[in-house]
Amino acid sequence: MLEQRIADAGLDDVVEVASSGTGGWHVGNPMDPRAAQTLRAAGYDPTRHRARQWDTTWPEAYDVVLVMDEQNLADVGGRTDRVGLLRDFDPVDRGSEVPDPYYGGTDGFEEVLAMVERTSEAIVRALPDALATSRGDA
Template sequence: MIPAPRVEGRYAVALVCLGNICRSAMADVVLQEQLRQQPAGQGRDVEIRSAGTGDWHVGQPMDARAAATLRRHGYDPSTHRARQVGDDWLDRFDLVLAMDDSNLRDLGGRSDRVRLFRDFDPAGTGEVPDPYYGGDEGFEEVLAMVERTAGMLVEELRAR
């Protein structure tokens, strides 16, 4: 279950990984699209942002392999630009979802509002593996996790 919104009538979700060019970037695009596909009035009051705990890629587009994977599955990754988590994110967002345990530690650890992304995965919990140093199959695996988990998050947000 997701925590209550900080501001009635709107909900803000942050997606966080290391560099914001693979996992959280893919999750951002998929979750935005799944919310966009909701019936009129549902999902429109949800803010989604993604960022990395590191600053290496700030301002850069998504990793080319991540973008290609998204395009093959009908998503548009073209507007993504990497950003770094801001100092105010833990106070600003209703739910902050880290892609792995290292990201979770960088955010200060688990709380009601800071959790692992896959805590919402209907196929199981754990980390979203970083596909950066692997091949295309890693990006496909991440996309499958992201799509399942985003679907469950959309259901939670609709129920709220």
């Protein structure tokens, strides 16, 4: 979702998005069929997604690392000025965790979709100022 929103904003030539899990349980597999169906129904293409595992070099390779919950935050080494929760940008419930819908029904996937969509929109709105600051334009 974030990657598509960045492309729609014309920022995909300057912003790279990577996604992973902190555990290796599903590496190489497509996403959960319920998640794929929820994304497909919302107009996203889930077919390219394959699970991959967090790489410990990413904090040096990326300017910002955003994780879904406190356990993921601990798994990547904790909060820093460049590492935080995705929902630190959520305009509705800033700083909350993204709940894992895996053990629930489809409504949980729809709830997470709504959270991530609005948070992705907020991130994209913040990017021009952040990019100007990182380049020294501000």
